[in-house]
Amino acid sequence: MTAEAPSGCPVQHSADEPRLDFGGTTPYEDYVHASTLHELQRPVTDEPLEMSFLVVTQVMELYFGLLAFDLRYARDRLEADDVREGTAALRRCTTHLKALRAAWLPIARMTPREFNTFRHALGEGSGFQSAAYRHVEFLLGEKSASMLAPHRSVPAQHAELSRALGEPGVYDASLALLARRGHGVPDDVLNRDLTLPYTASLAVEEAWTKIYATDAGHLIRLGEALSDVAEEFTGWRHDHLMATRRAMGSKPGTGGSAGVSWLEKRARRDIFPELWTARARV
Ligand code: HEM
Structure with a gap:
């Protein structure tokens, strides 16, 4: 030809x-x-490790965006009573989270001396200021109005996050679905103030306990898909904590926090809490 x-x-x-x-x-x-x-990729220093740090950070940022996309899709499908599609989207999220965690490899074991060679290039920049990460947290029920503050100077980001703060996350959509299927989820949970972080409820724990004890069908598969997402997200937080401990010990963070001790508190937070506590009662 x-x-x-x-x-x-x-x-x-x-x-x-x-x-x-x-x-x-x-x-x-x-x-x-x-x-x-x-x-x-616009590194500020000639240190080759800075390029790894920058690319890994950009890759993670893309994954945060992808997670927000699929978590929103999962939420919307669950709201439309489409458990099969909603669960499939949550399974995709678990795969994204596994890839996100694997992305730590090139920078997970930096020594403090290696990190110091380019740390000044970050200035006051910190992943704490990632709007896409915060959007993912909001979709997982980790709401916080004060986390909007760093985005005030970027109106489009601020508007998107403000909207996400008031919208249901994947767990809210799952609990509403459980209620529609006759599981006793109380009104104060279903009509909760969505701008506040999700807090555990005994009635929701009982609903999941019953599902795990008796249901072998799609609701237990939904519970497991949610648990997988929670486990991998918590795993990312833990990976981040360990990479930070290795690279800078107890020094303060570039974003102004106390550093490791602040991250430790964040890593202890439970996502979809009743899916963990219900297991002891089955
Ligand atoms: C080993 C390199 C890294 C160190 C030493 C480090 C350190 C820190 C520290 C100390 C904080 C607390 C806030 C602050 O004061 O800055 C933080 C927050 C954060 N970092 Fe990193 N970080 C590293 C790599 C990364 C990478 C590659 C990402 C990917 C985007 C990332 C994303 C985040 C996020 C999302 C937060 C906010 C966590 C939350 O709000 O709970 N970090 N980091």
Whole structure:
């Protein structure tokens, strides 16, 4: 087969070989925007490890965005009573979280001396200021109005997070679904103030206990898919804590917190609490 290259020279390729003749751009570039992605790595120092840190951080940021996308989709499907699709989306989230955790590898074991070679490049920058991460936390029920404050100066981010603060998360949608299926979820849980963090309820623990003791169908699969997401997210927090302990011990964080002791408190928070406490009662 012969095609005309932009220069006017014919480009030869046979039917079983990939196409070689593209003018100006490639369909891959048009779809993936690879050049744009590769332009986004702008290290501040000449330290090779800074490039690993920057790329890993950007990869994690993309995964936070992907998680927010699929968690919202899961929530919407559960609200529409589509348990199968909602559970499938939660399973995708677990796979994303596993990949997110694997992304720690290149920087998980930095020594303090290695981290110090480029730490000044971060200035006061910290993952604490990641809007996509905070959106994921909100969708997991970890609401906090004060966490909007760092985003005040970026109106689009602030507006999106403010909206997410007042919307149901995946657990709210799951509990509403349990209620519609006749499980005793009380009104004060169903009509809770969505801008506040989710707090455990004895009645919800009882509902999950009954499902785990008697149901072998889609509700227990939903419970397990939620538990997987909670476990992997907590695992990411723990990985982050250990990477931080290795890289800087008890020094304060670039974002102004006490550092490791602050992260330890965050890592202890339980996501979807009754899914853990109910297990002792089955
Ligand atoms: C080993 C390198 C890292 C160290 C030493 C470190 C250290 C810290 C510290 C001390 C904090 C607390 C806030 C502060 O004062 O800055 C923090 C928060 C945070 N970091 Fe990192 N970090 C590292 C890598 C990363 C990476 C690669 C990401 C990915 C985006 C990330 C995401 C976050 C997030 C999302 C928070 C907020 C956690 C929360 O609100 O509970 N960190 N980090």
